[in-house]
Amino acid sequence: MADNYKAKNIVVLEGLDAVRLRPGMYIGTTGIKGLHHILWEIVDNAMDEAANGYADTLRITINVDGSATVEDNGRGIPVDIHPVHKKSGVELVYTVLHAGGKFDNEEYKFSGGLHGVGASVTNALSEWCKVEVFKDKKEYCQEFHSVMVNGKMRSGIPVGPLKQVGNTKKRGTKVTFFPDAKVFETIIFDRNTIKNRLQELAYLNKGVKIIFTDERELDDEGNVYSREFFYKGGLVDFVKKVNEKKEKKIEKVIYIEAKQDNFELELAIQYTNSEVENVISFVNNIPTIEGGTHETGFKQAFTRCMNDYVKKNNLRKAKDPALIGDDFREGMTAILSIKMQNIQFEGQTKTKLGNPEVKGIVESIVGEKLGEYLSENKNKDIATHIVKVGVDASKVRDAQKKAKDAQRSKNATTSQALISSKFAACSGRKAEKNELFIVEGDSAGGSAKQGRDRSFQAVLPLRGKPKNTEGVKKFEVIKNEEFNTLIYALGTDFDKDFNIKNLKYDKIIILADADHDGEHIRSLLLTFFYRHMRPLISEGHVYFGMPPLYKIEKKGEIKYAYNDIELEKMLAEIKGSYSLQRYKGLGEMNPEQLWETTLNPKTRTLARITVDDVVEADNIISILMGKDPAPRKEFINENARFNKEDTFVTKFGG
Ligand code: 1YM
Numbered sequence: 001m002a003d004n005y006k007a008k009n010i011v012v013l014e015g016l017d018a019v020r021l022r023p024g025m026y027i028g029t030t031g032i033k034g035l036h037h038i039l040w041e042i043v044d045n046a047m048d049e050a051a052n053g054y055a056d057t058l059r060i061t062i063n064v065d066g067s068a069t070v071e072d073n074g075r076g077i078p079v080d081i082h083p084v085h086k087k088s089g090v091e092l093v094y095t096v097l098h099a100g101g102k103f104d105n106e107e108y109k110f111s112g113g114l115h116g117v118g119a120s121v122t123n124a125l126s127e128w129c130k131v132e133v134f135k136d137k138k139e140y141c142q143e144f145h146s147v148m149v150n151g152k153m154r155s156g157i158p159v160g161p162l163k164q165v166g167n168t169k170k171r172g173t174k175v176t177f178f179p180d181a182k183v184f185e186t187i188i189f190d191r192n193t194i195k196n197r198l199q200e201l202a203y204l205n206k207g208v209k210i211i212f213t214d215e216r217e218l219d220d221e222g223n224v225y226s227r228e229f230f231y232k233g234g235l236v237d238f239v240k241k242v243n244e245k246k247e248k249k250i251e252k253v254i255y256i257e258a259k260q261d262n263f264e265l266e267l268a269i270q271y272t273n274s275e276v277e278n279v280i281s282f283v284n285n286i287p288t289i290e291g292g293t294h295e296t297g298f299k300q301a302f303t304r305c306m307n308d309y310v311k312k313n314n315l316r317k318a319k320d321p322a323l324i325g326d327d328f329r330e331g332m333t334a335i336l337s338i339k340m341q342n343i344q345f346e347g348q349t350k351t352k353l354g355n356p357e358v359k360g361i362v363e364s365i366v367g368e369k370l371g372e373y374l375s376e377n378k379n380k381d382i383a384t385h386i387v388k389v390g391v392d393a394s395k396v397r398d399a400q401k402k403a404k405d406a407q408r409s410k411n412a413t414t415s416q417a418l419i420s421s422k423f424a425a426c427s428g429r430k431a432e433k434n435e436l437f438i439v440e441g442d443s444a445g446g447s448a449k450q451g452r453d454r455s456f457q458a459v460l461p462l463r464g465k466p467k468n469t470e471g472v473k474k475f476e477v478i479k480n481e482e483f484n485t486l487i488y489a490l491g492t493d494f495d496k497d498f499n500i501k502n503l504k505y506d507k508i509i510i511l512a513d514a515d516h517d518g519e520h521i522r523s524l525l526l527t528f529f530y531r532h533m534r535p536l537i538s539e540g541h542v543y544f545g546m547p548p549l550y551k552i553e554k555k556g557e558i559k560y561a562y563n564d565i566e567l568e569k570m571l572a573e574i575k576g577s578y579s580l581q582r583y584k585g586l587g588e589m590n591p592e593q594l595w596e597t598t599l600n601p602k603t604r605t606l607a608r609i610t611v612d613d614v615v616e617a618d619n620i621i622s623i624l625m626g627k628d629p630a631p632r633k634e635f636i637n638e639n640a641r642f643n644k645e646d647t648f649v650t651k652f653g654g
Contacts (some may be wrong), residue, residue, distance in 0.1 A: 020183070059210075061213045069174065075135065091161070130143045139168040201285060246333075248271065248273065250382055303324070326496045350537070362381065438510050447587070494520075510546075554580055
């Protein structure tokens with residue numbers, strides 16, 4: 001590929017004003033997620049340049065003033081003047097929506113479907129933005145800012161044309177922007193979110209060096225925070241990192257790679273001693289949390305290859321039960337990354353790959369390459385191990401099925417015996433309207449039962465803490481009353497038998513106190529959902545209820561504050577005397593108060609649980625809930641939480 005790109009190749013599709021008018025249309029939300037989105041737009045452009053082989057280093061810096069800088073060492077955005085638009089390539093890319101070589105350029109290959117709205121969106125949503133290009137020994141610069149035009153705020157306006165400002169030996173593009181505080185709920189970038197995503201990008205793009213620096217806060221020794229991510233092994237390093245804290249019988253990683261004209265695939269597989277499977281997938285560097293056609297193709301190819309292997313080598317005894325795909329995937333951690341054109345997302349949270357043609361493509365690539373891999377003599381150890389995993393799993397499955405059948409014939413009374421007598425179902429049968437509250441403690445559970453609207457709200461009080469399910473055998477999980485009741489109440493069954501179609505509640509709301517014990521209970525429940533019913537989380541059915549922390553009473557009028565900032569505001573507004581109560585726990589609220597503050601859809605606040613970063617979630621769970629206490633201690637009191645999607649912390653219906 002020659003560097004013969006000229007500004008004339010850029011297609012102009014749409015104006016820019018629309019972005020400021022409706023930011024949500026372009027970046028989804030104006031919460032912290034949207035803030036990071038405008039950073040990822042620029043990072044994506046830099047990474048595209050690296051993925052196409054023109055750059056090998058990306059630098060991302062959060063500057064002291066809160067602005068962000070992204071720099072690559074690639075060709076530099078075109079600086080020549082577009083013959084029709086009479087503007088430089090830089091100006092077009094930064095002021096015209098969807099201006100980019102990406103729309104008519106055969107050379108241009110894969111771009112993110114979720115991001116990929118273009119750098120102009122970042123410019124439109126910034127107070128100011130500065131683009132520097134180092135190209136052909138020259139240094140160029142153009143600045144953009146927001147200004148009032150005829151009483152109307154407009155942003156992304158060039159301060160002047162692109163100018164040559166000096167000479168240089170450098171190559172590349174450097175972009176600095178300051179997000180517009182009038183657009184975003186917050187303009188404070190989150191160090192951890194950025195670090196995690198950049199590390200993930202480095203794993204997904206082997207050989208690209210990513211240097212992340214956060215200059216805002218120095219550490220205790222007075223050093224600037226800086227991390228460098230560079231992985232020669234790519235997905236092989238990635239899968240090892242994911243499994244770092246897990247026990248393994250065999251360390252070997254299966255690795256497959258294929259490059260076709262408009263399609264690339266990478267796959268790494270490692271087995272752990274865990275019972276659950278963990279398939280993590282990406283399309284054009286975007287996590288596909290809900291899976292999709294690529295995962296389906298991979299799984300089918302894997303099953304076929306393993307069955308072929310078993311047959312060829314006569315490894316199944318006649319009396320053994322038949323093997324199914326799930327059997328071979330017990331303890332499998334797989335990372336699948338594909339790159340393709342025209343991705344279509346679907347699913348509840350638009351994180352599921354929909355392109356039907358992909359299933360067959362992935363199936364045939366994986367089938368061929370994995371077949372070759374397994375037939376090599378040096379890989380006999382891992383092939384044998386996977387067969388053993390499959391055969392063992394099929395036997396357990398067979399035994400479990402027999403036990404279940406036997407139980408059913410005993411009129412199902414035995415499993416009912418384990419259902420907690422404290423569970424209070426709702427009367428309505430409309431799953432899409434129903435809610436299940438899982439409540440910490442009997443006393444809060446009692447209040448919830450009395451205070452709820454029983455037509456659509458069910459309550460499951462928890463006595464004490466639920467069992468830690470991490471690393472626990474399945475039959476142990478259902479022997480536990482709490483989980484047995486929960487599984488029964490949800491109607492979905494769990495693990496391999498999980499079926500979201502049978503879900504009886506649209507919302508599963510965890511209500512626990514805002515203290516250490518409450519935090520622990522939330523973690524234990526999320527661990528269970530994440531490991532054994534993951535679609536509940538990835539499809540957005542799990543929430544934290546947010547009870548108020550304070551009650552303020554003045555002359556019989558009651559107000560609630562849900563956090564310290566709210567409390568401060570309220571107290572500042574109050575004149576005269578008042579009484580203030582700090583709730584230590586849910587149990588201190590009577591049924592009416594609980595309804596008003598926490599249960600009533602019109603007035604309550606819920607936080608929907610999302611797993612933006614599957615790997616981080618996995619890692620946190622392994623550390624917090626795993627057998628080894630050492631890393632857990634290290635972690636304690638740090639912010640060991642799932643990402644709570646800010647924009648979903650909404651007053652539903654209110
Ligand atoms: C810090 C952000 O944007 N790098 C970057 C962007 C471009 C190019 C190189 C580039 C692309 C092409 C040809 C091409 C872009 N160019 C355009 C457009 N880093 C960053 N580095 N020459 C240079 O796509 O063929 C859009 S992005 F449209 F001008 F070609």
